Amino acid sequence: xxxxxxxxxxxxxxxxxxxxxxxxxxxxxxxxxxxxxxxxxxxxxxxxxxxxxxxxxxxxxxxxxxxxxxxxxxxxxxxxxxxxxxxxxxxxxxxxxxxxxxxxxxxxxxxxxxxxxxxxxxxxxxxxxxxxxxxxxxxxxxxxxxxxxxxxxxxxxxxxxxxxxxxxxxxxxxxxxxxxxxxxx
Numbered sequence: 001x002x003x004x005x006x007x008x009x010x011x012x013x014x015x016x017x018x019x020x021x022x023x024x025x026x027x028x029x030x031x032x033x034x035x036x037x038x039x040x041x042x043x044x045x046x047x048x049x050x051x052x053x054x055x056x057x058x059x060x061x062x063x064x065x066x067x068x069x070x071x072x073x074x075x076x077x078x079x080x081x082x083x084x085x086x087x088x089x090x091x092x093x094x095x096x097x098x099x100x101x102x103x104x105x106x107x108x109x110x111x112x113x114x115x116x117x118x119x120x121x122x123x124x125x126x127x128x129x130x131x132x133x134x135x136x137x138x139x140x141x142x143x144x145x146x147x148x149x150x151x152x153x154x155x156x157x158x159x160x161x162x163x164x165x166x167x168x169x170x171x172x173x174x175x176x177x178x179x180x181x182x183x184x185x
Contacts, residue, residue: 001109001114002046002108002109002110002112002115002116002117003116003117003135003136004108004119004128004136005116005117005118005119005135005137005138006118006119006120006124006125006128006129006134006138007118007119007120007125007136007137007138007140008120008125008139008140008152009023009026009140009141009142009174010026010139010140010141010142010152011025011026011142011144011146012141012143012144012145013145013147014151014152014153014154015146015148015149015150016149016150016151016152017150018146018148019146019147019149021150023057025142025146026142026144027142028142028171028172028174035171035172037169037171037176038069041069042069042070044115044116045070045072045112045115045118046072046112046113046114046115046116047072047073047074047075047108047109047111047115047117047118048072048073048074048075048118048119048120049074049075049076049077049101049104049105049108049117049120049128050075050076050077050120050124051076051120051121051122051124052076052077052078052079053121053123054120054124055074055076055121061082061085061087061094064086065087065088065089065092068092070092070118071089071091071092072092072111072112073094073095073108074092074093074094075094075097075107075108075111076094076095076096076097076104077100077101077104077124078096078097078098079098080098081096081098082096095107101124101127101128101133102131102133104124105117105119105128105133119134122151122152125152126152126153126155126158129158129161129181130155130157130158130161132161132181135180135181136166136178136179136180136181137163137178137179137181138177138178138179139152139176139177140171140174140175140177141175141176141177142173142174143173143175161182162181162182163179163180163181163182164180164182165177165178165179166180
């Protein structure tokens with residue numbers, strides 16, 4: 001059965017985007033393109049749940065086919081699907097889920113089989129942890145301070161969520177922290 005891994009890149013001071021919405025300073029192409037870390041991540045991923053804003057970061061939705069690292073079924077949590085759906089292929093498909101985050105996770109788990117579901121995007125990561133739908137929390141810490149921007153956490157409903165460290169890994173200049181999410185509802 002699929003496990004749910006929620007997480008994303010974050011600055012050392014806790015932001016997933018700078019004050020202008022940019023994320024360029026958080027990424028390290030050398031750490032992701034063809035690295036052992038990225039190869040492992042791709043191999044373990046069977047489906048992805050994205051927030052609507054994260055999905056919209058690609059200016060052309062057709063960009064995902066052949067370019068996005070996860071060529072698997074993608075489930076986008078949204079209130080309103082786009083008027084023009086992105087192009088799918090035999091591996092990458094899009095489902096726009098309008099009946100809530102829990103439904104997106106349920107559908108993604110069914111699609112992932114025995115591989116992991118990756119939850120990516122600040123809002124959906126918080127929802128996954130808050131609702132105890134995430135089995136693991138993965139945070140890739142970028143060695144930058146943004147000072148302000150979009151925080152990954154900072155949600156008072158996360159108070160009381162217990163985590164157990166699963167591992168720490170160096171990924172180029174970044175540090176990946178993996179935690180088990182405890183205290184199921």
